[in-house]
Amino acid sequence: MSSTPDNFEPRIVAFLCNWCSYTGADLAGISRMNYPANVRAIRLMCSGSVKPFFIMSALHKGADGVLIGGCHIGDCHYQTGNHLTKKRIPITRELLGALGIDPRRVRLEWISAAEGQEFAEVIHEFVKELKALGPNPLAGGDHAH
Amino acid sequence: MLTEIRKHCADLLTRKQVAAVYGLRERDGHTAPYLFTRAEDLDGLTVGTKVPVTFTLRPAKKNIISAFQEKCPGQKIAVLVRGCDERGLYEVAKRGQIQVADLAIIGYACDADQARACHCPRPHPQNLKFGEKVQGPSNEAFIAKIVNMSVAEREAFWRAQFSKCIKCYGCRNSCPVCICKECWMENDAFSPTGWLPPDFPMFHFVHFYHLSDSCIECGACVDACPMDIPLNLIRKVLSKKVQEELFYTAGQDPEEKPPLASREEAKERLEKGI
């Protein structure tokens, strides 16, 4: 982790909720906002359908960071989907930390459909943070499969 | 304590207050769970060992007590429990497999030595009938080992520990709370069949996370591990986080809902004073 190559570009897997965060990311694009091209967005119907196993899987398969984007609390299209997310992510981060995987690699953000600017800022920040953290030591796993 | 327990159970059976007493029996120097239906058999009844009475039957994926209740619905069964047995029973009841109303739960306390051997923070059941409550050892001191490590040290520690794993599934099979019909630990996406040791930390992550809000800290997984992986280090870290973050302790009340599977906000739980 200490030997971070200068040209290290972190790969971020972003699980975005269809109703808010994905549309927010879309807005950032339509509004031609600049943000680093390190994000691979995966659209899900709700941030509540992001199982912690997906986050672990993304990290294991080589993502340097995982972003979970959902609607603000109270705005969930399915009423309470993001309440589940809100409870899961801190537990997931605690588990990752205890296992020796930096929990700062997992980030939960509430981004509404109108917050394109917010989305761009989050990506800027996250990329900066991940560059400081360096490449994910789990990348590639122990076995190729 | 044992004589009193035997007498109490004999009374229950002879007065036909219960159809059976489920507890531990010692025979030929070995202790195993047994269903006592006749008072005269109670001479073999024993307590105070590390043998659990709640566990899951496999491949049926059914708790042992729920199997009893399916065989004779509505009949009262007395169950002799330690603190951990009772908590395990409550966790399974929350998930709908056990009808607590049909059970006569008879609890007995573990002594300080047993509590220390199991790193058990609550070595007594709520339905305490026999024995004296003792204070269990502190979890804080136990998890300090992992808490005081840096992230990189923890990774090195767990890589070394999990590299010993032989994927026997003992941690899951011995767990009183693991009753899922479809187990993510068997999912090839996380730990392909035929690979040993399983990839760090996928296989274990699944089990740790899935038990984070239901682990009752009985230590059965650690006892069952042939490679002595200290799984309870992580489980206790998670239990603490679940208490701090979601104001929830597993195994307390069979009417409660597991927080990670319910849509109730943590704040609401705190306001309700649960």
Next chain:
Amino acid sequence: MNYENVLTTCPYCGAGCNFYLQIMDGELVGVLPCKDHPVSQGKLCIKGWTANEFVTSPERLTKPLIKRDGKFVEASWDEALDAVAAKFKATRENHGPDALAVLASAKITNEENYALMKFTRAVLGTNNIDHCARL
């Protein structure tokens, strides 16, 4: 209702782990490790943990099968043993005894393994005998 645990030795390898077989109303319902057994100390490998499953498995062979015209057909034990003996004899006559080899098993007893060793060396006339637990 009846529920008890019967202590037994794992049928798989030569380590000699013990566990309980759980019997409910005469039916085998599961395996339970034996914490106070000196060999296994309440620990089992995946084979021990699932040792109850093959007993009632629908895939378990209950009758000998002989391949006829590319298909397995049910046969009596006499027919099956005659077929094996005839093939052994023919192979030995045509290619010599070292064309035969025997793999013994941990799922049978020491005495049966001894008999198998004698059969291999004295009857078949070859030293080609091995065992799955020869770790």
